[in-house]
Amino acid sequence: MVHFSEYYNEGVYTTLKGNYIFIPKNRFQVLTKEVWNKIDYLDHHPHIMQITGFPDLEDDEGGLNGFLIESNETVFPIGAGFDMGCGFRVIHIPRKWKEVRLELNFLHQCLTNGVSGFPIDINDINMIMDDPINWLNMREVIGKSPEYPLFEYDQERPTHLSLEEVSKNLVQIPSGNHFVEFRYVHSIEDTSFTNRYGIYEGDLMVFIHSGSDISIKRTFMRYFAMIHARLGLGNIKLNYNGYKVQVPLQTDLAQEFLADAERASRLAFANRSAITHIIAETLQSPVQVLLDNTHSSIRAVGNKVQHRHSVQTYMGFKGEDIAVIAGTASHDCVLVKRSGQYPFLNHGVGSGGDQEADSYFNIEEVLSHGSQLGWYHTVLRIHPWLAMRNN
């Protein structure tokens, strides 16, 4: 048994190769053998430049949740999990939460059955993959994202996504652990921020958590299986180390995978934008999009590949770097403002799947850990009210 605690200091574990795992002590102590095997494997991998673990680090479907990998010349298809492009959008609505009950039934109908007044066809899908911002402008979508990073990709690469399926599933909540939640501001800690942007206690906050539809998720599972089979790695067992499945960056397969990863991110972003539009139209209200990010992505710049599995960066909102840390369905979510230099943070409190699970960590513990590391301070807390899902 290795006594890892000798490397643990003030909320940070330093690996043998000098990589960091930012994790509260009691979480650190219960990391499983499988998690350590994966960390150790990547820590010693010749094509890995950096790995980083975040406070909600844990095992997840062959990979690690709350985990960032930066590699050289190599793509790890499990690096973002299968829900490629998944992210949160947070919208402030300058109305009190108690005032909007009447419109919600109609909204639920729209967001779970599709919206006839907002038709989507294959041309829309092609335009979104090509230039999502232009598509939003052309469709006069209300509620633009203040900042959303698009990455260059090789648009000539063939796609393995089923565009027909995607077109049927856009402008609605995808299945899986995706939702539109109506929450409200219930305690403000940084009044200078909220006064600047007209945010008050009791105001409605809408959370859109949405990634790919099931057909996109299956595409990335197929990529994984295909690369696994090509490498002749045998059977996939429980607690499989999915990082053993890798593909050189310059191969056609890796380039197709990366192109589809960026397409999936753009489609998920467009879906969150279209959902915002439907909410704004239904509530007949202005909306203030605080942020839109993706926490599951694989992107290459030059020969460097960044893999994010449930890891977010701060987003620019009117010159301020902010993020939202999700709690659970029945707990607060928290808007934070960056106070340190470090650009990344965990997206939530773990990966519990569709239902509230025991495996979720305590948000207070996660928050105090991030604050102690000097990453951010709390701006406000957002209380749960009601949620819409589409399973």
Ligand SMILES: Nc1nc2c(ncn2[C@@H]2O[C@H](COP(=O)(O)O)[C@@H](O)[C@H]2O)c(=O)[nH]1
């Ligand atoms: N506001 C809510 N947050 C939730 C809910 N279920 C889970 N979560 C949080 O979201 C993140 C992201 O989930 P993932 O599927 O992308 O891993 C997770 O870490 C939880 O903190 C919910 O119902 N409402």
Ligand SMILES: [Mn+2]
């Ligand atoms: Mn997600």
